[in-house]
Amino acid sequence: MKKGKNVMVVTISIVCFLLMMIVFMQFKVAKQTQETDIDTMQETELRQQLANWKTKYEETKEKTQEISNTLETYKKETSSDAKTKETLETELKTLEQALGKTDVEGEGLIISLREKKESELEENEYTTQIYANDLINIVNTLKDAGAEAISINDERIISTTDIVMVGDVDEEFNTLTIKINSKFIRTNEYEIKAIGNSSYLENSVFGKGGYITQIDGIVATAKKSNKVRINKYNGEIETKYIEEVN
Amino acid sequence: MIFIAITIGCILGALVGINIPTISYTYSSYLAIAIIAALDSVFGGISGTLKGEFDFKVFISGFFCNSILSILLTYLGNKLNVDIYLAAIVVFVGRMFLNLTIIRKYYIEKWSKKWEERKIKK
Secondary structure, eight states: OHHHHHHHHHHHHHHHHHHHHHHHHHHHHHHHHHTTOGGGSOHHHHHHHHHHHHHHHHHHHHHHHHHHHHHHHHHHHHHHHHHHHHHHHHHHHHHHHHHTOSOEEEEEEEEEEEEOOGGGOOTTOOOOOOOHHHHHHHHHHHHHTTOSEEEETTEEOOTTOOEEEEEEEETTTTEEEEEETTEEEEOSEEEEEEESOHHHHHHHHHSTTOHHHHOOSEEEEEEEEEEEEEOOOOSOOOOSSOOOOO | OHHHHHHHHHHHHHHHHHHSOOOOHHHHHHHHHHHHHHHHHHHHHHHHHHHTOOOHHHHHHHHHHHHHHHHHHHHHHHHHTOOHHHHHHHHHHHHHHHHHHHHHHHHHHHHHHHHHHHHHHO
């Protein structure tokens, strides 16, 4: 009986010992795992975690790349947007002005041309009509003198403007027909407006050796003005054959 | 005598458990299930003692077999990718509660008897 009791006591104490030992081991492990100690982990776990971190890292990297890309484009846009907009606008403005697509105003000269009447004729003079060549010469001279915008009877002279004589004299009105900007103008009186340095313009046309001094039978008057208004070209600017070459 | 043995065993176990190098986290789940099984055996032993049905061999074999079997089951579950240890825990904890009920009832009956006896004496 006593031997049996001793055995029982010993075994019970061994059982208690084992139980408490694994319980405390488990406590320790649980505590350490909460601190995620890398030493307590198995290789497979570590591998999995590594893979997880890798994928996470890759994802974040991709995201940062994406974000930085968009940021860069935004930066470019914001920095270039305002600038390019400004330059484009100014460019467009100057181009439109040069093309004659806008109404313009400025210092310039207004030249009025008309045929002399019979009563005004001097000796050795005879009536003449205003030909297209007269207009072309005057326009050319004005351009030479630095005219920035020119119009004949409110027809804006642009790069494609034609000034051509068409047909014979109109018997009814005794006028020639001149085509300007593909519009037929039948009149004996012309008004040429030009914007530029008014003195230069006037001297080039009316000065010594100027075109006006070379022709007879035409009354030409010039009027300097600080505010010459020239209307825009009303037609369409169409191109059919030209192609841009890079 | 037996209480001294239990206390000494517990203290020694705690000391060794604290100082022993820690095991890998993966094995800690096996250890946990073994603890549950062992605790179940202990409570079963206590209730058996109170009922007078305590068998030493049954107690010892239950203690070790339950622990080892639960560890094996958990291992198998890990391999099969099924959480078998949950079933083991349910069974062990359920039995623990049953045994606790038995222990509780026993002591309640004992104390209430004593109380009544005192009342009668007065």
